[in-house]
Structure formats: structure tokens, C-alpha cells
Amino acid sequence: MNTTIRPFRIDIPQAQIADLRQRLAATRWPQPVDPGFGQGQALSLVRELAAYWADGFDWRAQEALLNRHPQFVTEIDGQTIHFIHVKSKEADAFPLILTHGWPSSPAEYLDLIGPLTDPRGHGLGASPAFDLVIPSVPGMGLSSPLTATGWDAARCAAAWDTLMKRLGYTRYGAQGGDAGALIARELGILAPDGLAGVHVQQIFAFPQGTPGEMDALSAFEMDGFKNLDYFRKYAGYVDIQSKRPGTLGYGLVDSPVALLAWNAELFFGFEGERAAEVDRDRFLTHLSLYWFTGTGGQAAAFYLANAASGAGYRELPNPTPTAVAVFPNDFRSVRSFAARSHTRLVQWSEMPRGGHFANETDPRLVADELRRFFGGLQAQQGSDGRTDH
Known part of the structure; x- marks a missing residue:
């Protein structure tokens, strides 16, 4: 295995950008019986996003934004792993690995990099500050192409531990939401030296039918079952990606509009309820990374691997x-429900606002949460785990 860490810079050939625009212009649009959200993403929304992707979205500007931060690739377990690595100027900075979800990318964390690595420059106290490692999940964008099956949340977690130690960190923390929450949970189960x-932004633990288990739930928790019911009603993408992602992949790597509509499901909401809050440029940055790397189909393999192993959901001791x-x-x-397997739930926050992304x-809310939790761990244990790598 080649353990070299190599500098990386995103530089999409102009011919690929031209090809994308040609494909968007040549789209064959469906004629849905229900043009709204009744059977999928609304035709009007997808047309709007496709038009902006073709004629308004500036990929080069977003590429430059990503390239402002140091990026690298290395090989772990036979797989190319891409990651952003931003070191703080603060001497006692704590190492932290941040993992995006699906259909997202490391760009999900762009608004957190400044407050976490340079809190002093963002009107926060000098401590805690963080060194950040932000990898691309295998098969999702720049950690590609997939070289093997079985890249579930547990395998990703083991790779993340290898990555942090390869970077020279002896002690570190991990954060994630969506797919990243599954990987962080598996890291907790693995409990490697130095973690x-x-x-996490979600622990997916559900009722087991035990008598009385619902009696102690708070009003906030009970009200949350409306969100769960809504998700179960509409989230067909989970079933498809957990069973037959290869067939789906033909459309996702050949048609940019197919990829756009599919990846919009979770971002914009099954009924378009989050359309007003989604940053179009950020969404299309994620989407473009999937498109230019041809990983729209491979990204779904994460769901298939987890469905086979139970990784990310299994209630093993953590x-x-x-x-x-x-x-x-x-x-x-x-x-x-989470406490059934997590024996050390040391911080539990019901946030005042915000959702899946x-x-x-709400990056400032997340930054404050991370500073409170990891700053507390750092103060308790007294070692930052940083090296002179």
C-alpha cells in the first residue's frame, strides 16, 4: 500500500464543463401526471435548478473557494481518500475529523472552517481552536473511484482512524451528520486509541416495543415522531440505494438532470419545504463534484453496504x-433509545432551530456546540494530541 500523502488541487477540465452545459441543454424533460411534489421532485424546481446550473452557476468560483484550503489524497485500505486539512494557528488546537453526509461533500463544512480553526479572528475566544481534517466519503466525489464493495460506515470509521494517525495525531475527536453521523458512531464503537x-447530529435508534419505553419521552421527542413518519412515507431513495444502486447508477452518471433531481430529494425536502433555505450555489457545488467525478451511482453503494452489515445503526456497545x-x-x-448502546452520553442538546443540513x-450553532463539547474534553484530559507533522 502506498501510504504517501500527496497534495491535491481541484482542476476540472473546461471540456467537462462544456459537456455538462450541452447535456443540460439537451435534456429530455418528463411529462409527469403530477408536476408538483406528489410523485417526486417538482418539475418547476428541477427546471429552475437545471437552468441555473447551466447558465448562472459559476463552477470556477466554487472550485477556487474549495482550493483556498489545503487538500490532499492518500491511499487507505486500497482506496483513494481525498481530504481537506486546515491547521489552526493556535498552539493548543485540537484535531477534529468532520464527515459530510449524502448527497453532500466536504463543501458542507466551508462555513465552519473559519470559526473552528481561527476562533479569535471570528470574534470568539482563542480556545478551543481546532485542526480540521475533512475527508470525502469513499464513492462520494473526490474519494473515487471505488475500488471494492463493502465500504460501509464501519470500514470508513477504521479508515478515518488510520488517516488521523497517518497525519501524526495521537488524540482527536470526530463529528458528523447524516452519513457522517453513521461513520462517527462506528468510530465510537471501534473506540481506537486516541479517540x-x-x-453527531443524529443517533438512529428506534422503539423496540418494550413496555413503558415511550412513557418517559419528552414533548420535544414525541413531537419528533411526526418527522420520522414523514421520512418513512417519502424516503424511497433509502430503499432503492440499499437494494439496487447499480441499476440506478446508469441514469445518475449519464444525465445531469437525473442526478440533480435525485440529489435534491433530501436537500430540498420531499414536498419542497426546504427550498427557500437551500443555498443554490452550495447545493450545485456538491452536485458538480458528484457529476464531474461520475460518482452519482457509486455514492449509493454506501447505503447498500450498510444495509448488508447494519453499520451505523447496530446497537453495539459504544x-x-x-x-x-x-x-x-x-x-x-x-x-x-440512544442510551441503550451509548454508555457515555455526556452532552445532549435540543437545538433551537435548524434541520438535517x-x-x-446554521453553522454558528454547530460551531458553538463543537467548541463546548470538544473544548470540555480537551480541558478535562489536558492533552491536545497535536504533533509537528
Whole structure:
């Protein structure tokens, strides 16, 4: 295995950008019986996004924004792993690995990099500050192409530990939402030497039918079951990606509009309810990374691998100090259900606002949460784990 860490810079050939625009211009549009959200993403929304992607979106500007931050690639477990690595100027900075979800990318964290690595420059106290490692999940964008099956959340977690130690970090924390929450949870279960704690935006734990288990739930938690029912009603993408992602992939890598509509499901909401809050440029940045790397289909393999192994959802003992931020417009984790497998739930926050993509919509709330949790761990244990790599 080649353990070299190599500098990386995103530089999409102009011919690929021209090809994307030609494909968008040549789109064959469906003639839906229900043009609204009754059977999928609304025709009007997808047309709007496709038009902006073709004629308004500035990929080069977004590419430059990403390239402002140091990026690298390395090989772990036979797989190319891409990551952003931003070091703080603060001497006692704490190492933290941040993992995006689907259909997202490391760009999900762009608005958190400044407050976390340079808190002093963002009107916050000098400590805690963080060194940030922000990888691309295998098969999703720049960590591609996939070289093998079986890249579930547990395998990603083991790779992340290898990555942090390859970078020279002896002690670190992990954070994630959506797919990243599954990977962070598996890191907690793995509990490798040096992992100080994990912070997640969801713990997917459900009722088991035990007598009385619902009696102690708070009004906030009970109200959250409306969100769960809504998700179960509409989230067909989970079933498809967990069973037959290869067939789906033919359309996702050949048609940019197919990829756009599919990836819009979670971002914009099944009924378009989040359309007003989604940053179009950020969404299309994620989408473009999937399109230019041809990974729209490979990204779904993460769901298939987890469905086969149970990774990310299995209730194995998790001894790692864990924090959970529960956002009201998202799946609402239930503390008593999470406690069945997490023996050290040391911070549980019911957030005042935000939803599934809070790293983008409410980055300051997330930054404050991470500073509180990991700053506390750092103060308790007294070692930053940083090296002179």
C-alpha cells in the first residue's frame, strides 16, 4: 500500500464543463401526471435548478473557494481518500475529523472552517481552536473511484482512524451528520486509541416495543415522531440505494438532470419545504463534484453496504464520550433509545432551530456546540494530541 500523502488541487477540465452545459441543454424533460411534489421532485424546481446550473452557476468560483484550503489524497485500505486539512494557528488546537453526509461533500463544512480553526479572528475566544481534517466519503466525489464493495460506515470509521494517525495525531475527536453521523458512531464503537470523543447530529435508534419505553419521552421527542413518519412515507431513495444502486447508477452518471433531481430529494425536502433555505450555489457545488467525478451511482453503494452489515445503526456497545445535537426540523434522536448502546452520553442538546443540513444553514450553532463539547474534553484530559507533522 502506498501510504504517501500527496497534495491535491481541484482542476476540472473546461471540456467537462462544456459537456455538462450541452447535456443540460439537451435534456429530455418528463411529462409527469403530477408536476408538483406528489410523485417526486417538482418539475418547476428541477427546471429552475437545471437552468441555473447551466447558465448562472459559476463552477470556477466554487472550485477556487474549495482550493483556498489545503487538500490532499492518500491511499487507505486500497482506496483513494481525498481530504481537506486546515491547521489552526493556535498552539493548543485540537484535531477534529468532520464527515459530510449524502448527497453532500466536504463543501458542507466551508462555513465552519473559519470559526473552528481561527476562533479569535471570528470574534470568539482563542480556545478551543481546532485542526480540521475533512475527508470525502469513499464513492462520494473526490474519494473515487471505488475500488471494492463493502465500504460501509464501519470500514470508513477504521479508515478515518488510520488517516488521523497517518497525519501524526495521537488524540482527536470526530463529528458528523447524516452519513457522517453513521461513520462517527462506528468510530465510537471501534473506540481506537486516541479517540477522545464523537459528536453527531443524529443517533438512529428506534422503539423496540418494550413496555413503558415511550412513557418517559419528552414533548420535544414525541413531537419528533411526526418527522420520522414523514421520512418513512417519502424516503424511497433509502430503499432503492440499499437494494439496487447499480441499476440506478446508469441514469445518475449519464444525465445531469437525473442526478440533480435525485440529489435534491433530501436537500430540498420531499414536498419542497426546504427550498427557500437551500443555498443554490452550495447545493450545485456538491452536485458538480458528484457529476464531474461520475460518482452519482457509486455514492449509493454506501447505503447498500450498510444495509448488508447494519453499520451505523447496530446497537453495539459504544464506550466513547458522545455528544448529540438534535435539530427540530430533522429526525429527532431520543436520548433513552440512544442510551441503550451509548454508555457515555455526556452532552445532549435540543437545538433551537435548524434541520438535517445544519452545518450549512446554521453553522454558528454547530460551531458553538463543537467548541463546548470538544473544548470540555480537551480541558478535562489536558492533552491536545497535536504533533509537528
